[in-house]
Amino acid sequence: MAARILNGNEIAADLRAEVAEGVTSLVASGGPQPGLAAVLVGDDAASAVYVRNKGRACSEAGMHSETFHLPADTGQADLMDLIAGLNADNRFHGILVQLPLPDQIDEATIIESIAPAKDVDGLHPISQGRMLQGQPTFLPCTPAGVQQVLLRSGYDPAGKHVVIVGRSNIVGKPLAALLMQRNPGGNATVTVCHTRTRDLPDITRQADILVAAMGVPGAVTADMVREGAVVIDVGINRVDDASRRRGYRLVGDVDYDAVAAKAEAITPVPGGIGPMTIALLLSNTLDAARRTVSV
């Protein structure tokens, strides 16, 4: 039987509508208009598209957003100066630094320079540490997007075996921390796999919920998936495609057609976790603005 398609575009639209209502009521009660500062360094085409989409989604939700575009040869000190200014600028409740950054800039140092109160991407070590301890914080957008797709589609991870392939600081690791928490939306039994994992298919076949976050097109094949599993594809990869006007198409980390024939449910690429990531960014920015009036 064909898998149920978990439509991230629809779920994200619901979430964005909830955020827009939240913005309206925050402003109506005398609170600030939430503002997001997006920082883009260099000319990476995919990053520029992401930042543009995030800015547009902010405006549609009634938020203020500005993009600060710096040249590719920007030095670390200049970027730190910009972030220091944004940390102090009360028009902006959230700061997003689009990754990856050019080689001459140390990403970890830049992420740590963002004020934790404005860390709406949820990547600062303080945000991630608080999440690990189950304390309220800004959740990282992509992992939180995965969690929302599961919950809003009726797949509570509680008690389920979730296998995550990928252990980056942006996706795999924080997702594992989030889903294992003794909190609503958590309580899963989580296994994290990576390139040093032995017998990967053996482990992925044990998954009730399988999350692919590897950055390798089509790496999760049907033989790696248990009949009836829920499959979440975080990967966004460009592969050459001469039949497309732009010369490429986007694919996930999952061999979609073959896995969809076996899974109970699956997220498509595009239109799965990508739009959820943006919706969670808006939700975090609204929260950041709310916090400035409630503390």
Ligand code: NDP
């Ligand atoms: P990274 O490259 O930082 O991490 C990839 C992880 O996958 C690593 O832990 C790596 O293991 C593991 N891995 C790679 N190949 C294999 C393999 N063959 N077998 C087992 N493990 C493997 O990527 P990100 O986490 O940043 O991103 C992953 C994917 O998700 C990318 O396609 C990215 O574009 C996409 N993405 C999508 C987002 C969205 O909004 N939907 C947001 C962020 C990312 P090891 O640690 O051993 O090297």
